[in-house]
Amino acid sequence: TLSLVDNLFYGCDTGLVGASGVSVVTSANTFQYCIYGINAGDSTYSSFQDNDFFDSDYGFYTTDDSFYWCGISGNIYTGIDYPIYIKGAQNNFGIENETMHDCIDGITLWGSYIDNVTLDNVTIDGASGNAVYLQFCRGIWMTNLTLENFTYGVFMENWAGPMLIDATNFTGGEWAIHLEEPSLTMTDCSIAEMASGVFEYSNLYGSTLDIDTSNTYDELPIYVYFNMSDAVATGGETYCLVVIESSNFTMVGFEVNGTSDIYLFNSANITITNSTINTDVAVESGADYLFKGNTFDNVTVSFIDTTDNVTFTLNAFLTEYSFEGASDVSNLNLNASDYGNYWHDHDGIDEDYDGVGDDPFDVPGSSVGYDYLPLMTDPVEYIVYIDILVPSDGDVLGSIANVSVNITILTGFYYEGTVSTNTSITVNGTEIGSGGEGEIEFDWNTTEHADGMYVFRITATINSIDEFSEEIQIIVDNTAPVLEPSIEDGEATADSSPEWRIDASDELSELTWIAVYLDESEVENSSVSGQSNYIYFTLSLTEEGSFELCLSSMDEVGNTATMNLTIYYDPSNPELSSPQDISYLEGDKGNTIAWSANDTTPSHYNVTVDGIPRVDSAWNGSDIVVTVDGLDAGDHTVYIEVYDRVGQIAVDYVTVTVISLSGPDINHPSDIEYPEGSSGHSITWSPDDPNPDTYIIFRNGSTIESGDWSGDPIEIGIDGLAVGVYNFTAFVNNTYGFASQDAVFVTVFDGTTPTINQPGNIWCTEGDTGFYIVWYPDDDHPSSYQILRNGTSVKSGPWNSTEENVSISLDGLDNGVYNYTIIVEDVGGNTRSDVVVVAVEPDTTVPTIDQPNDMVFDEGDTGFHISWGPFDEHPVAYEICRNGSLVKSGSWNSSSERIMIALDGLGAGVWNYTVTVTDAGDNTASDTVIVTVQSTTTTTTTTTTTTTTTTTTTTTVPPGDFTVLFVILGIAAAAAVIVLILRVMKKS
Numbered sequence: 001t002l003s004l005v006d007n008l009f010y011g012c013d014t015g016l017v018g019a020s021g022v023s024v025v026t027s028a029n030t031f032q033y034c035i036y037g038i039n040a041g042d043s044t045y046s047s048f049q050d051n052d053f054f055d056s057d058y059g060f061y062t063t064d065d066s067f068y069w070c071g072i073s074g075n076i077y078t079g080i081d082y083p084i085y086i087k088g089a090q091n092n093f094g095i096e097n098e099t100m101h102d103c104i105d106g107i108t109l110w111g112s113y114i115d116n117v118t119l120d121n122v123t124i125d126g127a128s129g130n131a132v133y134l135q136f137c138r139g140i141w142m143t144n145l146t147l148e149n150f151t152y153g154v155f156m157e158n159w160a161g162p163m164l165i166d167a168t169n170f171t172g173g174e175w176a177i178h179l180e181e182p183s184l185t186m187t188d189c190s191i192a193e194m195a196s197g198v199f200e201y202s203n204l205y206g207s208t209l210d211i212d213t214s215n216t217y218d219e220l221p222i223y224v225y226f227n228m229s230d231a232v233a234t235g236g237e238t239y240c241l242v243v244i245e246s247s248n249f250t251m252v253g254f255e256v257n258g259t260s261d262i263y264l265f266n267s268a269n270i271t272i273t274n275s276t277i278n279t280d281v282a283v284e285s286g287a288d289y290l291f292k293g294n295t296f297d298n299v300t301v302s303f304i305d306t307t308d309n310v311t312f313t314l315n316a317f318l319t320e321y322s323f324e325g326a327s328d329v330s331n332l333n334l335n336a337s338d339y340g341n342y343w344h345d346h347d348g349i350d351e352d353y354d355g356v357g358d359d360p361f362d363v364p365g366s367s368v369g370y371d372y373l374p375l376m377t378d379p380v381e382y383i384v385y386i387d388i389l390v391p392s393d394g395d396v397l398g399s400i401a402n403v404s405v406n407i408t409i410l411t412g413f414y415y416e417g418t419v420s421t422n423t424s425i426t427v428n429g430t431e432i433g434s435g436g437e438g439e440i441e442f443d444w445n446t447t448e449h450a451d452g453m454y455v456f457r458i459t460a461t462i463n464s465i466d467e468f469s470e471e472i473q474i475i476v477d478n479t480a481p482v483l484e485p486s487i488e489d490g491e492a493t494a495d496s497s498p499e500w501r502i503d504a505s506d507e508l509s510e511l512t513w514i515a516v517y518l519d520e521s522e523v524e525n526s527s528v529s530g531q532s533n534y535i536y537f538t539l540s541l542t543e544e545g546s547f548e549l550c551l552s553s554m555d556e557v558g559n560t561a562t563m564n565l566t567i568y569y570d571p572s573n574p575e576l577s578s579p580q581d582i583s584y585l586e587g588d589k590g591n592t593i594a595w596s597a598n599d600t601t602p603s604h605y606n607v608t609v610d611g612i613p614r615v616d617s618a619w620n621g622s623d624i625v626v627t628v629d630g631l632d633a634g635d636h637t638v639y640i641e642v643y644d645r646v647g648q649i650a651v652d653y654v655t656v657t658v659i660s661l662s663g664p665d666i667n668h669p670s671d672i673e674y675p676e677g678s679s680g681h682s683i684t685w686s687p688d689d690p691n692p693d694t695y696i697i698f699r700n701g702s703t704i705e706s707g708d709w710s711g712d713p714i715e716i717g718i719d720g721l722a723v724g725v726y727n728f729t730a731f732v733n734n735t736y737g738f739a740s741q742d743a744v745f746v747t748v749f750d751g752t753t754p755t756i757n758q759p760g761n762i763w764c765t766e767g768d769t770g771f772y773i774v775w776y777p778d779d780d781h782p783s784s785y786q787i788l789r790n791g792t793s794v795k796s797g798p799w800n801s802t803e804e805n806v807s808i809s810l811d812g813l814d815n816g817v818y819n820y821t822i823i824v825e826d827v828g829g830n831t832r833s834d835v836v837v838v839a840v841e842p843d844t845t846v847p848t849i850d851q852p853n854d855m856v857f858d859e860g861d862t863g864f865h866i867s868w869g870p871f872d873e874h875p876v877a878y879e880i881c882r883n884g885s886l887v888k889s890g891s892w893n894s895s896s897e898r899i900m901i902a903l904d905g906l907g908a909g910v911w912n913y914t915v916t917v918t919d920a921g922d923n924t925a926s927d928t929v930i931v932t933v934q935s936t937t938t939t940t941t942t943t944t945t946t947t948t949t950t951t952t953t954t955t956t957v958p959p960g961d962f963t964v965l966f967v968i969l970g971i972a973a974a975a976a977v978i979v980l981i982l983r984v985m986k987k988s
Helices: none
Strands: 002-005 008-010 014-017 024-027 030-032 036-039 047-049 052-054 058-062 068-073 076-078 082-088 091-096 099-103 107-120 123-143 146-157 160-166 169-179 182-187 190-192 197-201 208-211 223-226 229-234 241-244 247-252 262-273 281-292 299-304 307-313 321-324 329-333 382-390 400-411 421-427 430-435 438-445 452-462 466-476 482-485 491-493 499-505 511-518 521-527 532-538 545-555 560-569 582-585 592-595 602-609 612-618 624-627 634-644 649-659 672-675 682-685 692-699 702-708 714-717 724-734 739-749 762-765 772-775 782-789 792-798 806-809 816-826 831-841 855-858 865-868 875-882 885-891 899-902 909-919 924-934 937-942 947-952 977-979
Touching: 082 099, 146 160, 169 182, 197 262, 208 223, 241 247, 299 307, 382 452, 382 466, 400 421, 400 430, 400 452, 430 438, 482 545, 482 560, 499 511, 499 545, 511 532, 521 532, 592 634, 592 649, 624 634, 682 724, 682 739, 692 714, 714 724, 772 816, 772 831, 782 806, 806 816, 865 909, 865 924, 875 899, 899 909
Parallel strands: 002 024, 008 030, 014 036, 024 047, 030 052, 036 058, 047 068, 052 076, 058 082, 068 091, 076 099, 082 107, 091 107, 099 123, 107 123, 123 146, 123 160, 146 169, 160 182, 169 190, 169 197, 182 208, 223 241, 229 247, 241 262, 247 262, 262 281, 281 299, 281 307, 299 321, 307 329, 491 560, 582 649, 672 739, 762 831, 855 924
Antiparallel strands: 382 400, 400 438, 421 430, 421 452, 452 466, 482 499, 499 532, 511 521, 511 545, 545 560, 592 624, 602 612, 602 634, 634 649, 682 714, 692 702, 692 724, 724 739, 772 806, 782 792, 782 816, 816 831, 865 899, 875 885, 875 909, 909 924, 937 947
């Protein structure tokens, strides 16, 4: 015995290989990333339990014969293509308590033969192929399996049996079981959520099946009838109904739903009756199948292989249906001797109301054929026929209309209930009559309803529940036609034989005639049609005057319209008088013109004064009086036009003279401006007065022209004036001694732009002096100037004379480029400018400076100073620092100027005096003078025996490079020694 416990087999070709004669016990091992986890070979009396298999091709595998008396249990397979794969002549082993996830085929038993195998309490979840695959197997006992998410739950083929499937759950697959030559007993199984169905069938000849109703599909029992004969089965609701190799068998009262077809295989004399079929039906071979009194809803009936004598009668195909493979059926009958079936898409007629269509129904589909006796109603229902006898669809009704309808009830052959009928007749929902079954007739008063289109509906309510209706559209019309003549009431004509037109229209009905009468005598009476029409008519008029015209029309319902008009025959122009001309003083009131006028058909008149409309008024035939007050002085023409309704006209005109009491009207020409020296300028006045006399023109108060005025415009030339403003005033008089005046101001301005020379651009060095820009502007009327430097005004003033120049100094400019712009302006506002660019170059010459010697003197000495003589063309400033601190500064004004600093008061020590000079270009030069101030010290020493006095002068040596010369003169006398040390310092 080989025992393997708690090992890891990782990435192996084969984790464990069994062998004949070796008993293997494996437990708690892990097999991962192997081709074969365990290859059991022909192991016997072995146990493979509680192992874990991951991510491998095969979990438990053997293809050797003689694998028997072994147990496979408690293993878990995850991501294994084939968790258990056993092929060959194997027997007497068990598979139990196994768990498999995500595989191709869960358990594969492929024998020649595999016998006596138990599968118990196995869970397989996620098999892209088969959860259990069996081929050439027998004695396979499957209990308590849980199979989920697969293509096939159990796939059996090639003589697989006898087998038992008990207490097994199938969920979420394509097919639960594939049957091929099976010998199968199936009990207490639960099947749910199959995409295609419970069973897939292949070669069921010679099968042995025992599948009872303890098995369910989606919680309803599964009905599988195998080898039934001479029996009747009464069923209930199911999702699976199968009949295999049975005879003389009748099924009654089933309700079959879902995706799993009704499957009838190789049987004879099979009847399905009084059932509700809501799934497809498949018939494979056999003979004498009868479908009678069933309801089909959205089904496909398929015939597989050769089948004889299939009959459908008294069935109801309520919704979509189809027949496939009908050519494989010998003698497909779609009706028995007396009755066919009800087809939802049959739209035939049944004129005698016997429940059978008058014409055969060609059932859709290849080789299906005709139902020669199609039923007009579902056999278990009833049909209601509603006939509207009067009125007809589209009828136009008016006044009192007759209504007649008939209600016929036809019950189906299997209808067992009673029928009570309540019929209502409505127009647009308002009831106008009622009754029951049979004929209903009455008169309807249409005047109780408004004109218009109505839905005329008959509604039959059966057993107070089901409603059947039929409707048509009718028109109610109790309104007469509308008349529209081409003339209006009061129409006037000068034509003795006028031709006019009358149009008639009716919104709802057809017209029948249009008639015309003149003074009650018929002129025209014509038959017409359509809802709108017209006629022309001609009158014969002989005497001037009025006439009564009557127009009339009637529609098809009998509604009549009448219109009465008065017309006038007027062949003459209006009569109009001619009043005398008039005159009045300007401002007078109450001035009128009166005309006498007369006509048969007076209409209106128009009055104009001097062509301008003054009165536009209706005329009733009386005299016409027009007020002419308020006219301007002068002659005016008052013109009148008088019209009658025919359009005939009479005219007259009167001259009205208005005498003026004021001066002439005079316009005001615009003031004038023009440039000095230009030409073509003049002033034109256009005064107006009916009585012109004389005129005078003044310029600045002085008369420059006068004369007689005939009423024409007055023009005077104004060229040649000097610059300035002038007042030109015109006086005009009329013969009544009244005068008017107007003044025009003429401004003559300087229109000539000044001229100016253009000095050249200037270059100079920073600090240079004596540079100027000089301009010489010229103009006859100078005024002012302004100079801008880089856009900023730096100089401005009056420009008084052409001989005057304008200049500006350039001294003191720093390094840079400057834009000097001059603008000169004359008295006319004309300007001229010029630009001069000034480039100031930087001062790059470094100042020079002399180098005074370093100095040495004793502390307390006075009169010492340092004097420097710097030189530069553009001096600016200097600074003197003592030991780095500023002690003096100031302007450096000239190269002849010396820079000095006094040294009085310095204490003993060494002092660094540095001068720095700066020119206009910021160039600098410096020089340093070292000043050494010496201190003087006196020392006295006294003893008991000898007194020595020593006087020493000490000069502190400053740091630096210098030469020291010691001269020692030693004179010894009276114990006194004088040492003299002289130091001479020379600046290097």
